[in-house]
Amino acid sequence: MKQSQLFTKTRKEAPADENSKNAELLIRAGYIYKELAGAYVFLPLGLRVLNNIADIIREEMDAIGGQEVQSTALQRKELWQKTGRWDDAVVDNWFKTKLKNGSELALAFTHEEPMTDLMKSFISSYKDLPAYPYDIRTIFRNEERAKSGILRGREFFWKALYSFSKDKEQHDEFYEKIKQAYLNIYERVGIGDKTFVTFASGGTFSKYSHEFQTICDAGEDTIFLSQEKKIAINKEVFNDEVLNDLSLNRGELSEFRAVEVGNIFSLGERFSEPLELRYMDETGTQKNVFMGSYGIGISRLLGVVVETLSDDKGIVMPEEIAPFSVHILALGNNENLFREAENLYFDLKNAGIEVLFDDRDIPPAQKLQDADLVGIPYRVVVSEKASQNGGIEITHRKTGEKEYLDPSRLVSYLMEG
Amino acid sequence: MKQSQLFTKTRKEAPADENSKNAELLIRAGYIYKELAGAYVFLPLGLRVLNNIADIIREEMDAIGGQEVQSTALQRKELWQKTGRWDDAVVDNWFKTKLKNGSELALAFTHEEPMTDLMKSFISSYKDLPAYPYDIRTIFRNEERAKSGILRGREFFWKALYSFSKDKEQHDEFYEKIKQAYLNIYERVGIGDKTFVTFASGGTFSKYSHEFQTICDAGEDTIFLSQEKKIAINKEVFNDEVLNDLSLNRGELSEFRAVEVGNIFSLGERFSEPLELRYMDETGTQKNVFMGSYGIGISRLLGVVVETLSDDKGIVMPEEIAPFSVHILALGNNENLFREAENLYFDLKNAGIEVLFDDRDIPPAQKLQDADLVGIPYRVVVSEKASQNGGIEITHRKTGEKEYLDPSRLVSYLMEG
Numbered sequence: 166m167k168q169s170q171l172f173t174k175t176r177k178e179a180p181a182d183e184n185s186k187n188a189e190l191l192i193r194a195g196y197i198y199k200e201l202a203g204a205y206v207f208l209p210l211g212l213r214v215l216n217n218i219a220d221i222i223r224e225e226m227d228a229i230g231g232q233e234v235q236s237t238a239l240q241r242k243e244l245w246q247k248t249g250r251w252d253d254a255v256v257d258n259w260f261k262t263k264l265k266n267g268s269e270l271a272l273a274f275t276h277e278e279p280m281t282d283l284m285k286s287f288i289s290s291y292k293d294l295p296a297y298p299y300d301i302r303t304i305f306r307n308e309e310r311a312k313s314g315i316l317r318g319r320e321f322f323w324k325a326l327y328s329f330s331k332d333k334e335q336h337d338e339f340y341e342k343i344k345q346a347y348l349n350i351y352e353r354v355g356i357g358d359k360t361f362v363t364f365a366s367g368g369t370f371s372k373y374s375h376e377f378q379t380i381c382d383a384g385e386d387t388i389f390l391s392q393e394k395k396i397a398i399n400k401e402v403f404n405d406e407v408l409n410d411l412s413l414n415r416g417e418l419s420e421f422r423a424v425e426v427g428n429i430f431s432l433g434e435r436f437s438e439p440l441e442l443r444y445m446d447e448t449g450t451q452k453n454v455f456m457g458s459y460g461i462g463i464s465r466l467l468g469v470v471v472e473t474l475s476d477d478k479g480i481v482m483p484e485e486i487a488p489f490s491v492h493i494l495a496l497g498n499n500e501n502l503f504r505e506a507e508n509l510y511f512d513l514k515n516a517g518i519e520v521l522f523d524d525r526d527i528p529p530a531q532k533l534q535d536a537d538l539v540g541i542p543y544r545v546v547v548s549e550k551a552s553q554n555g556g557i558e559i560t561h562r563k564t565g566e567k568e569y570l571d572p573s574r575l576v577s578y579l580m581e582g
Numbered sequence: 583m584k585q586s587q588l589f590t591k592t593r594k595e596a597p598a599d600e601n602s603k604n605a606e607l608l609i610r611a612g613y614i615y616k617e618l619a620g621a622y623v624f625l626p627l628g629l630r631v632l633n634n635i636a637d638i639i640r641e642e643m644d645a646i647g648g649q650e651v652q653s654t655a656l657q658r659k660e661l662w663q664k665t666g667r668w669d670d671a672v673v674d675n676w677f678k679t680k681l682k683n684g685s686e687l688a689l690a691f692t693h694e695e696p697m698t699d700l701m702k703s704f705i706s707s708y709k710d711l712p713a714y715p716y717d718i719r720t721i722f723r724n725e726e727r728a729k730s731g732i733l734r735g736r737e738f739f740w741k742a743l744y745s746f747s748k749d750k751e752q753h754d755e756f757y758e759k760i761k762q763a764y765l766n767i768y769e770r771v772g773i774g775d776k777t778f779v780t781f782a783s784g785g786t787f788s789k790y791s792h793e794f795q796t797i798c799d800a801g802e803d804t805i806f807l808s809q810e811k812k813i814a815i816n817k818e819v820f821n822d823e824v825l826n827d828l829s830l831n832r833g834e835l836s837e838f839r840a841v842e843v844g845n846i847f848s849l850g851e852r853f854s855e856p857l858e859l860r861y862m863d864e865t866g867t868q869k870n871v872f873m874g875s876y877g878i879g880i881s882r883l884l885g886v887v888v889e890t891l892s893d894d895k896g897i898v899m900p901e902e903i904a905p906f907s908v909h910i911l912a913l914g915n916n917e918n919l920f921r922e923a924e925n926l927y928f929d930l931k932n933a934g935i936e937v938l939f940d941d942r943d944i945p946p947a948q949k950l951q952d953a954d955l956v957g958i959p960y961r962v963v964v965s966e967k968a969s970q971n972g973g974i975e976i977t978h979r980k981t982g983e984k985e986y987l988d989p990s991r992l993v994s995y996l997m998e999g
Contacts, residue, residue, distance in 0.1 A: 208651050235739075287590055320656050
């Protein structure tokens with residue numbers, strides 16, 4: 166895409182009321198726009214990254230048998246009453262609304278209840294199990310304060326998968342698979358080395374649940390981590406019992422601030438019992454379906470990438486999720502060089518490489534500053550100075566490493582990665 | 583995909599409270615699930631079609647300069663107060679909700695106000711114009727009654743583009759382009775021959791607006807149509823004046839029931855004036871931006887396809903939006919034939935053809951019935967009878983036309999269309 170056509174612009178300053186590093190950088194770089202505290206518009210650059218992250222998640226969910234559906238934001242009160250979660254005293258971040266006739270509806274903050282009820286139309290026998298529907302959509306949570314940018318939104322984009330199994334054994338098998346799929350996702354979005362399986366409170370059903378925590382100063386959680394064993398314990402359950410259960414001792418653990426980037430729950434019959442989701446087993450006996458739920462915040466992942474990988478010049482986008490792979494900058498007023506840059510742009514497009522071409526009529530220093538702020542992995546400068554140094558200048562955003570290359574070799578250079 | 587893995591199932595009956603033909607067929611065929619009146623879950627088959635329609639729309643919008651963003655569902659009250667649209671007496675289908683501190687928020691039924699306000703961050707000079715952001719997302723409308731299935735939902739999936747131009751001339755040029763883009767969309771989703779540009783009420787700004795109406799018994803509108811001139815007039819503005827304006831006479835027009843499948847509005851300064859979206863023109867004068875808005879219901883398009891193209895056996899999916907292109911059915915208990923069918927399934931998958939393989943252990947008659955109900959364009963039957971007739975049997979769902987083919991020729995047959 167030509168940058169002159171991109172309707173968004175970089176900004177010198179984020180809005181005065183924006184205190185989070187992730188939102189400040191993303192607003193300045195033109196990825197997002199603040200609609201209200203906790204709700205952000207994703208501009209073309211931001212939406213490209215969200216879609217890239219969502220596609221990685223889709224691939225990983227499909228690979229373990231997930232099937233995507235699109236559930237509704239509006240939900241029936243009666244379902245939440247059956248499980249005891251309708252009351253604001255039980256769920257403290259509900260958004261609710263009303264039909265014209267005055268009856269109340271919920272705005273989705275999760276989908277255990279509606280998804281369990283839906284599956285009653287499709288599950289009656291052990292032959293119908295297991296099933297793994299998942300959903301990628303906007304979720305609403307009425308946070309009292311929303312100060313963490315896209316790390317904790319009132320409206321955000323997430324993936325939730327719900328597992329329906331015959332019994333604990335069938336469930337446990339999937340649980341291990343999705344735990345690995347989640348680790349694959351963090352690796353692919355670029356935060357794999359900072360993200361750890363973490364033991365957290367299990368809620369009503371199981372002793373522990375598993376979270377995934379990324380080390381991050383802006384995080385709201387505290388974890389005790391063994392880097393060597395790649396395992397962590399959330400402060401909320403950190404005591405002698407859990408240390409004993411995990412065969413860990415305090416000496417091998419270090420304390421970190423961290424942000425939760427996903428959680429997976431064994432739900433058992435917590436929802437299938439009150440909502441009567443049953444199946445007939447091999448012997449003709451009616452049983453409750455054994456469930457699990459698995460959430461991952463897509464917009465939050467983008468926020469974590471920005472919090473943890475940025476430097477003092479701006480955002481550093483990992484290759485697999487970057488809005489574009491290459492940023493071509495034509496510097497100076499030499500018309501021949503501008504044409505050369507434009508030709509490179511078309512060459513890369515034709516080779517199927519996602520490329521942003523800064524063709525704007527602005528000073529070179531501003532183009533270079535903007536490129537650093539936006540953080541596309543490869544920056545290609547076409548300028549007189551680069552020509553004198555042997556062609557075009559390629560800079561890796563992450564490392565700052567520079568190379569000069571004959572322009573005719575650019576496509577093959579990039580294809581070889 | 584193997585049909586035994588698809589967690590959804592066809593059903594003999596739709597829910598008793600479902601009166602619309604589109605929702606009844608789509609529920610029975612396993613494309614959608616009714617969450618509540620006016621809100622439907624899109625199951626794997628339905629979501630595939632929605633995504634195919636959305637991708638067609640993206641292509642057509644991008645081709646005329648559109649840039650996709652993802653706006654928010656939660657909206658600020660103050661913006662709607664400035665334009666006089668907050669009051670329930672003005673907008674009769676608002677859903678609203680509240681923050682913890684009691685302040686009210688809107689749930690998006692459209693985005694003129696927030697999008698106009700957003701563009702104040704990006705438009706200051708004539709050089710920033712034109713700009714065409716668009717949005718594909720869930721929209722909420724608090725319909726008093728929701729009886730038309732996915733033709734008119736309380737929660738539905740749509741595309742809205744907003745145009746920002748210097749003046750009427752720049753606006754008009756784009757308006758004609760998007761009119762054509764809309765016609766391309768209807769053609770590609772399979773309802774082009776039934777869909778007509780229709781003159782409708784222009785609202786406060788312009789004398790007329792343009793709608794796109796598809797002839798359909800389930801529609802809520804009445805239009806007067808000249809098939810020859812491919813132009814229609816909505817009954818709401820049908821009088822001598824409009825006939826005169828369009829040089830039409832009553833004799834050449836026929837009355838039809840129709841459903842609105844899109845509308846495009848010239849908005850002028852209706853929103854830029856109260857929200858103060860201005861730019862500096864070439865002479866240094868401040869001017870209001872000239873706007874337009876362009877909506878198209880994505881889930882509604884699926885509903886219209888089902889209403890207008892189905893037959894007494896079920897859904898007939900047009901090729902470009904079908905959830906799969908080919909439906910392979912293995913009939914009977916011959917294990918060799920089952921393997922042959924499975925091999926064909928893998929051959930097609932490897933050739934990049936979207937294929938559903940009915941590998942379920944159910945009677946042949948039920949497989950055939952289900953295939954008709956689901957309505958995938960090409961049905962391929964592998965059976966002893968087909969073998970005796972020279973190979974495999976291919977049936978075109980739309981025409982019922984049958985052919986027999988050597989299985990080795992299937993891929994090239996399908997690739998050649």
